[in-house]
Amino acid sequence: MTRTIALACGLAMGGSVALADMVAPTEVSFGDYGSVEQSLTGTPGDPEAGREVMVSKGIGNCVSCHAAEDYSDVPFHGEVGPPLDGIGEYRTEGELRGILINAKMTFPGSVMPAFYKVDGFTRPGNAYTGKAAEGELDPLLSAQQIEDVVAYLMTLTD
Known part of the structure; x- marks a missing residue:
């Protein structure tokens, strides 16, 4: 069911995601230091x-914790997370994907949300969860949204 919902999210966003290539949140494989080398969608x-x-x-609300010169036009940058300027030069796609999916795999004490996780934690309430099916939670971001954010972060170079 999770794959079906993720596919629908990807298609609704104008993408063409093949179900066979979709990695469900519970099927993500983390490598060294929390990296996720495999694309979640198979689509750039x-x-x-x-x-x-x-x-x-x-949606992601990353701007509430992270600043970057590229989106300095957006008000109210946070300072909880590190600035993202140049991150595309010192992090790989796999590292960024892993951090977005579940930052605690790389930074155990992080307060960054797990954007592609559906179990093992308590969400703040039903208004913030979205149910894929009775008893299932949607991840905060779809698989394609994770891939889109990774692609964007890779453009942030000095």
Whole structure:
């Protein structure tokens, strides 16, 4: 069921995601230091869509914790997370994907949300969860949104 919901999310966003290539949140394989080398969708990310996820308060809301010169036009940058300027030069796609999926695999004490995880934690309430099916939770971001954010972050170079 999770794959079906993720596929629907990808298609609704204008993507063409093949179900066979979709990696469900419970099937993610983490490597050394929390990296995830395998694409979640098999479809390249769209950097422009990734930027929208990053700066939208109702989607990723990354701007609330991270600053970057590239989106300095967006108000109210947070300072909880590190600045993202140049991150595309010192992090790999696999490292960024892993951090987005579940930052605690790389940084155990991180307060960054796990954007592609559906179990093993308590969400703040049903208004913030979205149910894929009775008893199942949707991840905070779809597989394609994760790939889009990774693609965008890779453009942030000095």
